[in-house]
Amino acid sequence: MKRSKTSAVRARLARIADETSLRGRGTSSGGAVLGSPFMAQLSRADQVAALARMIAALDARPAPRFDAFAALFHGKSLRKGEVFVRAGEASDSVALVNSGIARMFYTRGDGKEFNKAFVSAPDFMSVLEALITREPARLTIQALTPMQLFVAPYSRLSEFCERDIYWERVSRRIVERVYVKKVRREASLLMDTAAERYRAFVAEHGAVASRVPDYHIAAYLGITPEALSRLKRAATRSVAS
Numbered sequence: 699m700k701r702s703k704t705s706a707v708r709a710r711l712a713r714i715a716d717e718t719s720l721r722g723r724g725t726s727s728g729g730a731v732l733g734s735p736f737m738a739q740l741s742r743a744d745q746v747a748a749l750a751r752m753i754a755a756l757d758a759r760p761a762p763r764f765d766a767f768a769a770l771f772h773g774k775s776l777r778k779g780e781v782f783v784r785a786g787e788a789s790d791s792v793a794l795v796n797s798g799i800a801r802m803f804y805t806r807g808d809g810k811e812f813n814k815a816f817v818s819a820p821d822f823m824s825v826l827e828a829l830i831t832r833e834p835a836r837l838t839i840q841a842l843t844p845m846q847l848f849v850a851p852y853s854r855l856s857e858f859c860e861r862d863i864y865w866e867r868v869s870r871r872i873v874e875r876v877y878v879k880k881v882r883r884e885a886s887l888l889m890d891t892a893a894e895r896y897r898a899f900v901a902e903h904g905a906v907a908s909r910v911p912d913y914h915i916a917a918y919l920g921i922t923p924e925a926l927s928r929l930k931r932a933a934t935r936s937v938a939s
Contacts, residue, residue: 740796745773745848748796752820756871762864770850770858776800776841783825783839788832790852792824798845799906801914804837813918815883816842816910818903824852826876843909887920895919896929 746768753761761767774793776782783789785805799818802825803811814837817823828835829852859865886895896919900907907915916926 739773739775740846742773745771745794745796745846748820749794749848752794752822753868756868757864759864761868762862767858767865770854771848772850774847774849776845776847778841778843780841781838782823782841782847783828783835783837785836785838786834789825789828789835791849792822792829792852792855793847793849795819795821795823796846796848798841798843799903799910800839800841800845801910801918802837802839811917813914815879816899816903816918818906819846822872822875823847826873842911842914843906892919892921892925893929893932896926896933900933 749768749771750761750764753764753767771794776798782793782800783791795817797819799816800823801813802815802817803813805811817839823839825835825837825839827833855869859869886898890898896915899915899919903910912923912926916923919926921929
């Protein structure tokens with residue numbers, strides 16, 4: 699009986715993911731026009747299917763109590779320029795990004811901003827430091843395009859994951875992903891050329907990268923906007939040839 703129930707859960711998750719995979723990929727690259735201030739709301743079925751795909755990518759084994767896990771999430775839309783987490787404020791939110799792109803940045807006392815990272819679909823988004831320490835966030839997360847998110851409270855996710863070794867493993871792998879991205883970012887700034895950093899940025903964020911203002915990309919890459927323009931022209935000539 700237990701084996702048949704597990705097989706049924708596995709088949710149901712696979713069916714959900716397969717039925718909406720094309721739609722999920724389409725909205726991840728933009729869905730509605732990314733430059734517009736609003737975006738059509740994804741259905742809850744699409745959001746749940748996207749979550750199932752992300753969990754399966756982290757651990758391909760059958761996900762026990764997936765329905766209960768998904769029930770912790772709710773859909774949320776962000777307009778271009780809207781803030782998901784603001785520096786100096788408490789945060790207890792984890793979001794699965796299903797469309798659009800956001801920037802994570804620090805603001806110095808004199809008002810100068812420093813872009814730490816960009817997050818685009820499909821990926822999880824949060825201020826991990828604030829979630830772990832339960833202290834106010836030290837950085838801001840802002841939507842650079844309209845975004846579709848699937849959001850859950852970290853406190854309830856943490857409680858849920860602690861009850862089952864599968865979900866504990868999934869949560870650990872999410873943290874590991876964040877750590878690996880951080881280390882690679884630091885290594886890239888120290889070891890890669892500006893051209894290599896730009897190519898990596900485009901490869902990671904795909905079509906939505908074109909919606910990010912050049913001054914944000916330049917600041918993230920550690921170069922001037924003029925240097926970025928030269929890199930983009932060189933990339934265009936390379937593709938043309």
